[in-house]
Amino acid sequence: MKVKLLITILLFSLLVAEKAPAQGYKIKTIVIDPGHGGRKPGASGLFSKEKDVSLKIALKLGALLKEEMPNIKIIFTRKTDIDVDLYRRAEIANEANADLFISVHCNSMPPGNKHIKGVETLVAGSHRLKEQDAAIRENADIKLEKNYKSKYDGYDPSNPSSFILLSLLKNTFRDKSIKFAKLIQNSYINRDERLSRGVKEQGVLVLQRCGMPAVLTEVGFISNTEEEKYINSQNGQNEIANSILEAIKTYKKNIEVK
Numbered sequence: 001m002k003v004k005l006l007i008t009i010l011l012f013s014l015l016v017a018e019k020a021p022a023q024g025y026k027i028k029t030i031v032i033d034p035g036h037g038g039r040k041p042g043a044s045g046l047f048s049k050e051k052d053v054s055l056k057i058a059l060k061l062g063a064l065l066k067e068e069m070p071n072i073k074i075i076f077t078r079k080t081d082i083d084v085d086l087y088r089r090a091e092i093a094n095e096a097n098a099d100l101f102i103s104v105h106c107n108s109m110p111p112g113n114k115h116i117k118g119v120e121t122l123v124a125g126s127h128r129l130k131e132q133d134a135a136i137r138e139n140a141d142i143k144l145e146k147n148y149k150s151k152y153d154g155y156d157p158s159n160p161s162s163f164i165l166l167s168l169l170k171n172t173f174r175d176k177s178i179k180f181a182k183l184i185q186n187s188y189i190n191r192d193e194r195l196s197r198g199v200k201e202q203g204v205l206v207l208q209r210c211g212m213p214a215v216l217t218e219v220g221f222i223s224n225t226e227e228e229k230y231i232n233s234q235n236g237q238n239e240i241a242n243s244i245l246e247a248i249k250t251y252k253k254n255i256e257v258k
Contacts, residue, residue, distance in 0.1 A: 027100060027252050029073045030065065031093040033206065034058035035105035035216075038083025040141050043108030045228035050106040051081065053231050057219060058104045060241035068245065069252075086141055090209030100180070100251070101214035102244065103206055106222040106231060117224040118195035119188045122216040123177040124208045125201025174201075176213035176255070183247035184217055191246065192239045194220075217244065 034055040036042035042050030055078070062074050075096050077089040093101045109116045181199040188194040197218075207214045219240050220227040230236035 026256055027072060029075065029096050029098040030100045030102065030248070031075045031077065031096060031098045032058045032062050032065075033077040033089050033093075033101065033103040035103055036141070037078050037081055040083055043106055043222050045106075045108075045222035046225060048222060048228060048232050050108070050222055053106050053219075053222065053237075054104040055079075055081065057231070057237050057240050060237055061102075061104070061244050064241055064245045065248070069249075086206045087209060089206050093214070094209075094211045098210075098212050100248070101207075101210045101212055102248075103214070103216040105216055105218050106220060107218040108223040109221060110223075114223055114225070117221045117227045118197040119185065119220060120197035120218050121181040121184045121199050122202045122204055122207065122218070123174065123181050123199065124204065124210075124214065125174065173211075173213045177207075177215055179254070180213055180247065180251045181215045181217075183250050184215065184244055187243040187247045187250075188240075191243045 034051070034057075036049075036051035036054065038051075040051065042054070044050070058076065059079065062076060065072060065074050073096075075092065075098065077092050078084045089103070090101075107118075107120065178199060178201075185196050185199055189196050202216075204216055207216055220231040220236075222228050222231065231240070
């Protein structure tokens with residue numbers, strides 16, 4: 001294991017100690033991360049791109065939070081169609097000492113699996129290699145960034161064994177991330193009657209680098225004609241944003257110490 005990674009883990013442990021809930025703990029800052037952007041379009045459907053759908057939903061979520069929870073500071077990793085490196089997205093959250101990180105994405109399937117639909121929410125983790133397909137797809141973006149090997153300490157997005165080392169950075173917040181992810185999924189099911197694909201632990205790099213509870217929510221399959229129409233509609237985007245909002249409200253109520 002590299003010395004740089006060991007130092008990172010030690011610093012991370014100190015951060016955890018500082019952010020441990022104490023009497024009077026309140027959620028003060030939430031970072032919303034619209035997936036992809038700029039020259040990284042993400043997945044594509046028949047008429048839309050993931051980067052555009054994720055941005056619209058993220059902005060709607062931010063507007064709802066500012067309206068209903070005005071005491072919480074809302075930070076976006078991007079508010080327009082720009083390219084933000086994956087490491088920078090996590091860095092923005094860490095620099096803001098955020099209490100929660102929410103990344104909004106769309107799912108996709110290759111030809112022959114266009115019928116697959118549903119919502120799922122990812123948390124940082126490393127499981128059997130066959131379960132890492134989604135993580136590899138998301139992490140592949142770093143190959144489009146300049147000097148990605150130096151930025152990510154030689155991390156190779158095509159080598160699943162790298163996930164094992166990076167997952168150490170998220171162990172402390174694992175339980176809280178899973179609890180929040182489950183709230184999001186339950187909200188999708190109970191409020192919007194969506195088909196749930198559950199909560200999954202994946203080696204998604206942007207989550208691994210966050211020093212707080214963090215989730216990546218896949219709001220639907222852009223490769224599925226029915227869901228592509230839904231996630232691009234005003235009604236669909238409003239439902240998704242409101243469901244995530246309700247999950248945040250419940251999580252905040254449960255996690256804050258009176």
